[in-house]
Amino acid sequence: MVSFPRLKFRRPLFAATAAGATAALLVSCAEPSGDSDAAATTEAAASQVTTLTVYTSEPEEKVDEINAAFMAANPDIEVEVYRAGTGDLNARIAGEKESGEIEADVLWAADAPTFETYKAAGDLAELQDVDTADLIEEAVDAEGFYVGTRIIPTVIAYNTDVIDEADAPQSWADLVDPKYAGQLVMPDPAVSGAAAFNASVWKNNEDLGEEWINALGENQPMIAQSNGPTSQEIAGGGHSVGVVVDYLVRDLADAGSPIAAVYPTEGAPYITEPAGVFEASDNKEAAERYLNFLLSEEGQKIAVEQAYLPVREDVGTPENTPELADIVLMTPDLQVVTDDKDAAVELFQNAMQ
Template sequence: MHTSRTTLALAALGAAAVTLAGCAGTSGDTESASSDAASETTTLTVYTSEPQEKIDEIVAAFGEDHPNVDVEVFRAGTGDLTTRVATERTAGEIQADVFLAADAATFEDYAAEGLLVEYTPADADALLTDVVDPEGYYVGTRIIPTVIAYNTSVIDAPPESWQELADPAYADQLVMPNPDVSGAAAYNAAVWSTTPELGDEWLAALAENNPVIADSNGPTSQAIATGAQPVGVVVDYLVRELAAQGSPIDVSYPSEGVPYVSQPAGIFADTDNEEAAKAFVDFLVSERGQQLAVEQSYLPVRSDVGTPEGAPTMDEIAILSPDLETVQNAQDAAVETFRDLFL
């Protein structure tokens, strides 16, 4: 897939060159061969739905410990990424080494189709159990709950439950991300659809309030912060970031519980750079990688790095977390229902 070789292979070639040169008795050639091997660069391709600024910070931090790995990033919404992967499969080979995107259901599908390398990170014992695939094909890298957000300059008493969003009082005031673009939104549609106290009946009632459907969570949060649509459904870290920047926005964690995605990472079986890919996944869930996640306003997947200022811990949040197989089986139909009702 890629013309460059893995770091491990380069190291092995370098060692072989040193040995051969030593047998010939030319120390100058030995030093030259070692230097050439050490300077070789592995190119690692990452497909991700991470915001560009955040993935740039991740790549820079990873590069501090792995200067010989050149990380190339293709950034898009999860829906666009999965379309790209499908197109590349049809053409013969997936061009990414690592996939870092929103929802575990996508990774379950890829694992079932034999597209992922079986790999459990070295630090897996330090992670929340729920984010580690028991079969070892992917691992969650940050906790991203979806919440109700509201503009504090417009809304005095924010809704405290998903049910309240269907109240006619919120007609023409709501905004939500599009599940055709956002992996988190697609996952949320499946969770809502399979939650007994919500379900398709609630979605239909919510649609009666004529919410604006934004392309993704970013524009959704901006619409709430500006007051264009003063109440909305959005991932919580964006609310924290905008509030820290001075926007009149706050978060409400619905009483029924919140769905969350864990932004999993997995390694494609087509990779020619498996060792570098493993190192990148290891970094994402390492103590340093998770400290960076907290600095980026995410809830971490390990308990030894704290949480963002003002953010709750996982045990302080009511979670909507149905069986993953249930969500996986329901997601396509739930997204189609969402399209019919809202788009």
């Protein structure tokens, strides 16, 4: 486990505003107070606010809740969000690099292989003041360029109005049974970072591999754009079985939808939805404060309330969720998965045609 020093809460903008405050004091001695003083105070306060730009694949309502709590605790920082699927985020970042430099301060999305790619390209800043002492080892990049913020396993989900619990598929191998032909739905790995990661994990798993992916394609799954539409399709009964991240199943079940999750016997691929700071950012101190909030007890309790498994063990887990220790997780070689992701996505797309 790697531990970085705790954030020092530096306020570099305050030095500049102090000079402005001194000047304002001198003026106030010579002139009576009035509307101009109120305007000057408002302008000075505004000048102290740092605007932090976050690129994320987090669902809108969840990231809005996190940001509201963060800004309440950090009134000198205003968070602006560009939200999209990981594939679209990667395309936006590539376009910005080609035309100049990356415009965001923070990337919070997807999986470790995505961040490994950005790290290798020199796009991520090495974290200086982010506290990882209370995190599980799986969430921490040993080199200190990014850090996981949730444990998000991919599971098999099924519609409980259509399929009885006793008849539900229990393994990835079950999904290639011809009886599921036309009943399956999955997210598109070209759009979803989690789905792309899964494709590479499956391809490089000795019990599944290319043979399993091709056999899965013979059952003609519906390919939804991302995990959100996939979960809705299962809950609505359009396709009664699917592959989706587990927290969406909990969200829908809690809302009364007929959907349940199975953690496959071979193990569940999982992502940690990392966060990192771009090297091109001019707001690295504020960006690291944002990461520290995501990892803090308060931030992780919000994650649990949002149906996520946390990356620290002192905040509990969502209701009716297995303990992380009771879930079989696939733990492949990260470098292999990273290097093979593009080939795995291509294999998956060809198999599903």
